[in-house]
Amino acid sequence: MASLLRLYNTLSRAKEPLRPIDSGRVRMYACGPTVYDAAHIGNARPLIVFDLLFRLLRHLYGADAVTYARNVTDVDDKINARAAERGITIRELTDGTLAQFHDDIRRLGILLPDDVNVPGRPPAMIEPRATDHIVEMTALIDRLVAAGHAYVAEDHVLFDVPSMPDYGALSRRPLDEMEAGARVDVAPYKRSPLDFVLWKPSKPGEPSWPSPGGIGVAGRPGWHIECSAMAWKHLGETFDIHAGGIDLVFPHHENEVAQTRCCFGTPVMANLWLHNGFLQVEGEKMSKSLGNFVTLREVLADWPGEVVRLAMLRTHYRQPIDWTLRGLEEASRTLDRWYEAAGDAEPGPAPDSVLEPLLDDLNTPAALGEVHRLADPASLKAGAGLLGLLGQTKSARAQAAVAASGVDAAEVERLIAERKDARTRKDWAESDRIRGALTALGVTVKDNKDGTTSWTVNP
Numbered sequence: 001m002a003s004l005l006r007l008y009n010t011l012s013r014a015k016e017p018l019r020p021i022d023s024g025r026v027r028m029y030a031c032g033p034t035v036y037d038a039a040h041i042g043n044a045r046p047l048i049v050f051d052l053l054f055r056l057l058r059h060l061y062g063a064d065a066v067t068y069a070r071n072v073t074d075v076d077d078k079i080n081a082r083a084a085e086r087g088i089t090i091r092e093l094t095d096g097t098l099a100q101f102h103d104d105i106r107r108l109g110i111l112l113p114d115d116v117n118v119p120g121r122p123p124a125m126i127e128p129r130a131t132d133h134i135v136e137m138t139a140l141i142d143r144l145v146a147a148g149h150a151y152v153a154e155d156h157v158l159f160d161v162p163s164m165p166d167y168g169a170l171s172r173r174p175l176d177e178m179e180a181g182a183r184v185d186v187a188p189y190k191r192s193p194l195d196f197v198l199w200k201p202s203k204p205g206e207p208s209w210p211s212p213g214g215i216g217v218a219g220r221p222g223w224h225i226e227c228s229a230m231a232w233k234h235l236g237e238t239f240d241i242h243a244g245g246i247d248l249v250f251p252h253h254e255n256e257v258a259q260t261r262c263c264f265g266t267p268v269m270a271n272l273w274l275h276n277g278f279l280q281v282e283g284e285k286m287s288k289s290l291g292n293f294v295t296l297r298e299v300l301a302d303w304p305g306e307v308v309r310l311a312m313l314r315t316h317y318r319q320p321i322d323w324t325l326r327g328l329e330e331a332s333r334t335l336d337r338w339y340e341a342a343g344d345a346e347p348g349p350a351p352d353s354v355l356e357p358l359l360d361d362l363n364t365p366a367a368l369g370e371v372h373r374l375a376d377p378a379s380l381k382a383g384a385g386l387l388g389l390l391g392q393t394k395s396a397r398a399q400a401a402v403a404a405s406g407v408d409a410a411e412v413e414r415l416i417a418e419r420k421d422a423r424t425r426k427d428w429a430e431s432d433r434i435r436g437a438l439t440a441l442g443v444t445v446k447d448n449k450d451g452t453t454s455w456t457v458n459p
């Protein structure tokens, strides 16, 4: 079964089977968030999609045979500026943003290192931070300089793009087009307009580290080198899957490929390159200036994380997704129905009907269609479980809804008992009055055939 997973590879522009380089371990890297501000709902898309892939790989190859590295960018211009503005270090700023980020994504059912790592075993998931890998970055840069793929100019180190004959193979941009794009405002120290920064001098007040390339002044890394360094440290010179948003193909991934391949003399950095499509909001590109910028935290204030996850997975990951209120409402109703049908059942074996579409380039719309068809509660739990959904029992979910609503459960139980007494006395007026009181509390009661009364909190 494991050999049947096929993924669309941006490098070849075709679906290809995953064939792990090391038969005992699948290695995957995803470009993670820049933690300078609260994540927006678009940032949640790659996190959810590649979490799904990670879960699927663990299902296919075994929990012990997959390593997933998702980095955190904790140094860049925006982070430096924001920290300076607040008079704190970049570490203080990014520690705070990262903690908030973890709280938010945990609610989306995204696995974190603590959920999957087992002491004494190789880590299943790593969340490396750029500032913890400066030594690896300077080591890579020194190797690139020594190999003639990079040069020092005015205290910068630049990657020498013309030194790599097949630069551009991932994004398939013609060289002259890239050159024309890069020609605006070319820094005078660049030999070619396409050359990109590996290292630059820090301005006063900016974070700084000892520079590579024999440069005497302290500096800081360019953007792309961090991923080459972290992927190398945690996954090796070549690995199986590299993932990120479609906006990263050029220049970020193209430049990662250039750095890593020229450093190690390898034909590829990763065998399979996956890219998710972009998210827009109610038909428009999300942007602060349009006023439709939605943070993940805002969405999670109104909707359970599982609803957000399902709403995201209803669209295939390579398609653009239109984020709408209607989509969330539909996902919410679907989950209610599934929880009702699954009850408190334990998951059974994973149903092939759901697994098969996932093996075809993570076809989540088709997989969800198959979940709808599952009548048996144990299969429903297992099928939805493949997508990281229906993670709770029906009772636990109902309890969580009560806790989140602030409704006093003891008070509700007391009113239900009083209503039962009134009904025994045939005091219908009193019974109706109590039902009204319960409605006012945001509670719906249901009298069951067996004589018991159950209740739910209104959404």
Ligand code: AMP
Pocket (backbone or CB within 6 Å): 031, 032, 033, 034, 042, 043, 044, 045, 046, 244, 245, 246, 247, 248, 276, 277, 278, 279, 280, 286
């Ligand atoms: P950033 O924090 O902007 O570096 O983005 C982190 C990740 O989110 C990258 O993989 C981006 O490709 C992805 N991303 C950013 N905006 C969107 C969007 N609107 N839709 C989907 N993915 C996005």
Ligand code: ZN
Pocket (backbone or CB within 6 Å): 030, 031, 032, 227, 252, 256
């Ligand atoms: Zn990256």
